[in-house]
Amino acid sequence: EAGVAQSPRYKIIEKRQSVAFWCNPISGHATLYWYQQILGQGPKLLIQFQNNGVVDDSQLPKDRFSAERLKGVDSTLKIQPAKLEDSAVYLCASKTGQSFGTQYFGPGTRLTVL
Amino acid sequence: GIQVEQSPPDLILQEGANSTLRCNFSDSVNNLQWFHQNPWGQLINLFYIPSGTKQNGRLSATTVATERYSLLYISSSQTTDSGVYFCAVERTGGGNKLTFGTGTQLKVEL
Numbered sequence: 001e002a003g004v005a006q007s008p009r010y011k012i013i014e015k016r017q018s019v020a021f022w023c024n025p026i027s028g029h030a031t032l033y034w035y036q037q038i039l040g041q042g043p044k045l046l047i048q049f050q051n052n053g054v055v056d057d058s059q060l061p062k063d064r065f066s067a068e069r070l071k072g073v074d075s076t077l078k079i080q081p082a083k084l085e086d087s088a089v090y091l092c093a094s095k096t097g098q099s100f101g102t103q104y105f106g107p108g109t110r111l112t113v114l
Numbered sequence: 115g116i117q118v119e120q121s122p123p124d125l126i127l128q129e130g131a132n133s134t135l136r137c138n139f140s141d142s143v144n145n146l147q148w149f150h151q152n153p154w155g156q157l158i159n160l161f162y163i164p165s166g167t168k169q170n171g172r173l174s175a176t177t178v179a180t181e182r183y184s185l186l187y188i189s190s191s192q193t194t195d196s197g198v199y200f201c202a203v204e205r206t207g208g209g210n211k212l213t214f215g216t217g218t219q220l221k222v223e224l
């Protein structure tokens with residue numbers, strides 16, 4: 001079974017530029033998550049999708065971050081414009097739609113904003 | 115929100131030593147996972163253990179849900195065990211969202 005795929009693996013941009021990350025979850029997983037992990041901290045949830053609908057985006061800085069999962073499969077996370085404090089690893093995870101069960105994480109995208 | 119505390123924050127072991135990592139949480143949970151984050155940043159699932167005890171090779175974990183803690187045991191540690199160990203929980207009725215602890219940074223030396 002293929003795992004969660006993410007691209008790119010690394011990205012370096014200047015502040016005020018835009019960037020987009022892509023995630024393809026495990027086949028059949030209805031729930032998809034985006035997490036932000038700042039160096040030295042644990043991952044923090046940005047947004048949670050159930051199929052193509054948003055379940056929770058309370059921690060997403062909506063003035064600059066956006067995410068979509070149009071067909072209920074893969075997802076993109078965008079930052080526009082980027083700030084220095086957005087430097088982090090962005091992790092995508094997926095899970096079946098059931099309440100119980102394991103979340104599986106992708107390899108992450110390491111973003112550096114200069 | 116739910117609070118997740120891990121201890122110790124840092125741990126240095128000699129190869130071959132055993133260790134116990136602890137995770138305390140402040141509310142009832144329906145999911146608890148232990149992860150190992152390797153030096154390349156990949157989060158590797160170790161255990162899905164909302165209650166009970168599980169073992170996988172040199173690793174084992176126990177969660178006592180009624181007392182709101184979980185333990186991760188590493189026996190005969192190897193240098194490849196180095197990295198950060200995270201405990202993460204989903205609060206019961208919390209909408210299937212993982213809240214991560216602050217992690218334990220483990221270094222295993224020869």
